[in-house]
Amino acid sequence: MLCRTAADLYWLSRHMERVDNTARLIDLAHRIALLPERPSPGLDNPSPWGRALDALGRAEDYALRHGALTPARVQQYLILDADNPSSIYAAVHAARESGRAQRGAITSEMYEELNSTWLRVRDLDFDQLSSDGLSQFLDWVKRRAGAFRGVTLGTMGRGEANEFLKLGTFLERADSGVRLLDVNFSDPRFGQRAEERSAVEYYQMSALLQSLSAFETFRRVYRDVLTPARVAELVILNQDLPRSLARCSAAIRDAVMSLATSRRSETARLSGIMAAEIAYGRIEDVLAEGLPSYLARFLDRLYKLADAIRDEFLLNTDVVTE
Amino acid sequence: MTSFYDEMVDGDGRTRPHYAAFGEWLARTAPQRMAQKRREAEVAFHRVGITFAVYGEKSGTERLIPFDLVPRIVPADEWRTLEAGLVQRVRALNLFLHDVYHAQRILETGIVPRELVLYNEQYRPQMRGVDPPGGIYAHVAGIDVVRAGIGDYYVLEDNLRVPSGVSYMLENRKMMMRLAPEMFAEVPVAPVEHYPDLLLQNLRSVAPAGIENPTVAVLTPGIHNSAYYEHAFLAQQMGVELVEGPDLLVLNDTVYMRTTRGLSRVHVIYRRLDDDFLDPNAFRADSMLGVPGLFAAYRAGRVTLANAVGTGVADDKSVYPYVPDLIRHYLSEEPILNNVPTWRLRDPDDLKYALEHLDELVVKEVHGAGGYGMLIGPAATRAEIESFRERILAAPAKYIAQPTLALSTCPTFVNAGLAPRHVDLRPYVLSGKDVRVVPGGLTRVALPEGSLVVNSSQGGGTKDTWVLER
Numbered sequence: 127m128l129c130r131t132a133a134d135l136y137w138l139s140r141h142m143e144r145v146d147n148t149a150r151l152i153d154l155a156h157r158i159a160l161l162p163e164r165p166s167p168g169l170d171n172p173s174p175w176g177r178a179l180d181a182l183g184r185a186e187d188y189a190l191r192h193g194a195l196t197p198a199r200v201q202q203y204l205i206l207d208a209d210n211p212s213s214i215y216a217a218v219h220a221a222r223e224s225g226r227a228q229r230g231a232i233t234s235e236m237y238e239e240l241n242s243t244w245l246r247v248r249d250l251d252f253d254q255l256s257s258d259g260l261s262q263f264l265d266w267v268k269r270r271a272g273a274f275r276g277v278t279l280g281t282m283g284r285g286e287a288n289e290f291l292k293l294g295t296f297l298e299r300a301d302s303g304v305r306l307l308d309v310n311f312s313d314p315r316f317g318q319r320a321e322e323r324s325a326v327e328y329y330q331m332s333a334l335l336q337s338l339s340a341f342e343t344f345r346r347v348y349r350d351v352l353t354p355a356r357v358a359e360l361v362i363l364n365q366d367l368p369r370s371l372a373r374c375s376a377a378i379r380d381a382v383m384s385l386a387t388s389r390r391s392e393t394a395r396l397s398g399i400m401a402a403e404i405a406y407g408r409i410e411d412v413l414a415e416g417l418p419s420y421l422a423r424f425l426d427r428l429y430k431l432a433d434a435i436r437d438e439f440l441l442n443t444d445v446v447t448e
Numbered sequence: 449m450t451s452f453y454d455e456m457v458d459g460d461g462r463t464r465p466h467y468a469a470f471g472e473w474l475a476r477t478a479p480q481r482m483a484q485k486r487r488e489a490e491v492a493f494h495r496v497g498i499t500f501a502v503y504g505e506k507s508g509t510e511r512l513i514p515f516d517l518v519p520r521i522v523p524a525d526e527w528r529t530l531e532a533g534l535v536q537r538v539r540a541l542n543l544f545l546h547d548v549y550h551a552q553r554i555l556e557t558g559i560v561p562r563e564l565v566l567y568n569e570q571y572r573p574q575m576r577g578v579d580p581p582g583g584i585y586a587h588v589a590g591i592d593v594v595r596a597g598i599g600d601y602y603v604l605e606d607n608l609r610v611p612s613g614v615s616y617m618l619e620n621r622k623m624m625m626r627l628a629p630e631m632f633a634e635v636p637v638a639p640v641e642h643y644p645d646l647l648l649q650n651l652r653s654v655a656p657a658g659i660e661n662p663t664v665a666v667l668t669p670g671i672h673n674s675a676y677y678e679h680a681f682l683a684q685q686m687g688v689e690l691v692e693g694p695d696l697l698v699l700n701d702t703v704y705m706r707t708t709r710g711l712s713r714v715h716v717i718y719r720r721l722d723d724d725f726l727d728p729n730a731f732r733a734d735s736m737l738g739v740p741g742l743f744a745a746y747r748a749g750r751v752t753l754a755n756a757v758g759t760g761v762a763d764d765k766s767v768y769p770y771v772p773d774l775i776r777h778y779l780s781e782e783p784i785l786n787n788v789p790t791w792r793l794r795d796p797d798d799l800k801y802a803l804e805h806l807d808e809l810v811v812k813e814v815h816g817a818g819g820y821g822m823l824i825g826p827a828a829t830r831a832e833i834e835s836f837r838e839r840i841l842a843a844p845a846k847y848i849a850q851p852t853l854a855l856s857t858c859p860t861f862v863n864a865g866l867a868p869r870h871v872d873l874r875p876y877v878l879s880g881k882d883v884r885v886v887p888g889g890l891t892r893v894a895l896p897e898g899s900l901v902v903n904s905s906q907g908g909g910t911k912d913t914w915v916l917e918r
Contacts, residue, residue, distance in 0.1 A: 127707055127708045127709075128689055128691065128695050128705060128706065128707055128708075129695070129706040129707060129708055130692065130694070130695050130706070132708045226671065227671055229680065230680050230683065230684045230690065286708065290708075385708070387709060439708045440708070441706075442706065442707070442708060442709065442710045442711070443697075443706070443710070443711060444710035444711065445699070445704065445710060445711045446707070446709055446710045446711060446712045446713075
């Protein structure tokens with residue numbers, strides 16, 4: 127397969143996954159913002175919108191172009207700002223352009239999904255969107271992303287092209303999974319009094335699970351009360367939850383293994399290590415290291431893997447012997 | 449007003465025999481049913497996205513080329529003559545190109561004026577001495593044919609660079625089989641669906657010598673090109689990669705494409721990119737679309753380009769008047785197909801005649817293509833004629849003139865119902881190990897009443913073309 131085709135497919139699915147995850151991030155911030163404020167004296171109390179921008183690494187860009195944090199302005203920035211590569215608008219547009227360039231490599235149903243989502247997003251109006259209700263819009267976005275995944279699963283051949291699509295999907299999902307966790311666990315008030323959990327903590331954890339569509343799974347797996355350790359264990363280490371870091375890492379490794387020409391290649395090595403560490407990890411060790419440090423290390427691994435994927439598949443310059 | 453030769457109906461208003469079965473189908477299909485079929489065709493073409501971009505219109509407009517439900521039907525015996533004439537013509541043109549880029553004997557004989565070739569913008573001196581496999585230059589030719597007067601065929605124009613439109617030939621056939629399947633059981637229509645297979649065989653047959661299993665790729669300028677749909681379509685139908693310039697890389701005069709498994713060698717490139725943009729090292733240095741080093745690899749015989757570089761010198765309108773003489777010279781045969789009588793305005797006598805008869809002539813730029821920059825005398829206003837006269841006088845050698853041909857008509861659906869509209873025909877000629885013509889082609893139809901311009905960029909539509917097997 128041409129490198130350009132592989133790159134377009136990889137970015138097509140990354141961007142579609144980003145659409146879904148940006149919606150989930152907004153949903154999470156929105157849920158947390160609705161909780162009653164109980165400022166802890168002596169601590170910095172950043173708004174969830176500020177933490178959402180931080181998690182995406184867009185806080186500086188936002189401050190530069192928009193200044194003060196207001197919920198509506200951050201929402202507009204995350205939904206409609208064409209110059210913010212994490213925005214729903216920019217991600218849908220990028221996905222559709224990749225799809226248009228590779229119409230021959232994807233199915234016509236997939237293209238029609240992309241195209242109709244884009245046509246709707248292109249004509250979005252923020253005032254209209256706000257008056258219709260933010261949650262309703264975010265549900266629509268998640269449904270469109272789900273429809274695209276479903277059409278891909280139901281119509282796309284199981285070849286190399288499909289593996290690049292999967293690679294993009296799970297890399298992006300792992301990346302945003304870390305960011306969602308970060309929004310939650312970066313609240314300095316969090317875990318202050320681990321023994322007697324505050325109501326704020328409870329609602330924040332429940333919001334995180336809901337934004338990851340993981341609330342039901344939590345109940346099924348633990349049949350017990352929410353604790354930070356259990357939530358972290360589920361979201362990071364659980365092999366069943368489709369959005370957990372463990373599930374994403376395993377899916378990335380599987381896609382890489384079916385694409386790599388050799389098991390000794392750099393992508394195979396990096397994805398293998400990442401998946402194995404999570405698969406055999408224990409939540410006690412994660413918490414002992416500290417979540418921020420653990421997540422930063424994981425993110426660093428993801429970046430190195432993404433670089434290796436670029437070098438090995440998307441810019442490969444070894445001559446194939448005839 | 450002149451009466452035109454109609455493809456379906458004779459001078460006495462009777463349906464010609466080869467249209468009998470279709471005429472009955474038209475008569476027995478209710479108008480509502482027909483309207484429904486026309487809508488169905490439009491919806492289907494939109495969904496598949498067979499659109500093309502029109503240059504010179506605002507904001508890269510994508511437009512659908514209108515499809516008409518009444519096919520152009522060519523009787524078997526007429527096709528046999530056409531086919532023989534097309535093969536003959538393309539063989540002569542390939543021999544001419546080989547000669548022009550080697551010994552140039554044709555210029556010694558004076559059959560074609562030396563300066564007409566050597567000073568032609570389309571002449572590529574870099575091609576002197578290059579030996580393309582099999583001596584083939586125009587691997588894919590689209591020859592525009594019209595029927596005029598009492599029904600004789602004329603060649604209007606040769607397209608030897610990157611002729612397009614073949615995807616419409618294939619899509620139109622698919623559409624007709626969907627809308628009128630019963631007709632294909634009744635009428636012996638020759639199939640065209642194998643064109644991509646023939647094209648692939650043809651391209652593989654001209655691979656550099658000694659390559660057992662050549663890799664073919666289609667080179668496109670990219671998604672913004674007006675014919676991108678066709679490039680993607682042909683690559684997909686042939687099962688080969690559709691590449692853009694940056695996907696290719698030249699190392700040691702060998703062309704590779706960048707794949708996820710590494711660099712993979714390419715032996716034959718069906719390029720849909722003009723000469724100028726192929727290689728910034730050899731041609732236009734500002735080309736972002738081409739591949740640096742491609743031409744050197746080509747000269748070294750390490751890759752085949754189809755069509756070859758420099759074919760434009762043979763399809764130039766200034767060379768067109770000489771094609772019958774080329775056929776006589778290279779093949780020692782009489783031309784089977786007529787040329788349209790042509791005044792070369794570089795010649796003072798011809799110029800004088802043309803300037804006196806501008807209101808009845810068609811004047812074309814010799815390097816123009818696609819119906820841009822031409823004057824149709826009988827349809828032009830006084831002011832348009834006068835302004836064109838000044839353009840001619842400024843550079844007479846840039847123009848040729850031809851009588852306004854009474855192009856044949858074919859019944860076509862318009863708002864008011866069926867009405868005769870002028871048509872032309874572009875069959876596709878493939879040259880490789882042998883020369884083959886797929887029995888069919890692209891029929892273009894000028895939709896405005898009385899219009900003689902069939903180019904899709906000027907509001908033309910298309911029809912399916914049925915060549916009868918008996």
